[in-house]
Amino acid sequence: MTVDEAADDYSYGVALFVGGVMTKSAPCLSASKSEMEQLAGLLNGLEIEPCHFEDIIEDYLTDFTI
Numbered sequence: 001m002t003v004d005e006a007a008d009d010y011s012y013g014v015a016l017f018v019g020g021v022m023t024k025s026a027p028c029l030s031a032s033k034s035e036m037e038q039l040a041g042l043l044n045g046l047e048i049e050p051c052h053f054e055d056i057i058e059d060y061l062t063d064f065t066i
Contacts, residue, residue, distance in 0.1 A: 012036035014043060016053045024053050029061065 013027035014036060030036055039060055048056055 014040050014057065016043075016048075016050055018050060023050055026054070026057050029057070 011028040013029045015025040
């Protein structure tokens with residue numbers, strides 16, 4: 001999970017690490033820390049391929065959130 005502290009309010013996102021190196025990130029997805037923790041848990045549990053990172057985030061945001 002990533003945090004953007006530059007704004008007045010916190011904004012949370014997720015990042016993909018491969019071999020301890022951040023390869024992709026999706027910052028500022030939500031103001032809800034618990035929602036991003038849930039998304040990070042889903043991504044970790046699925047052990048996704050890096051090429052599916054953006055697609056899964058898009059599906060999560062459009063199918064599981066209002």
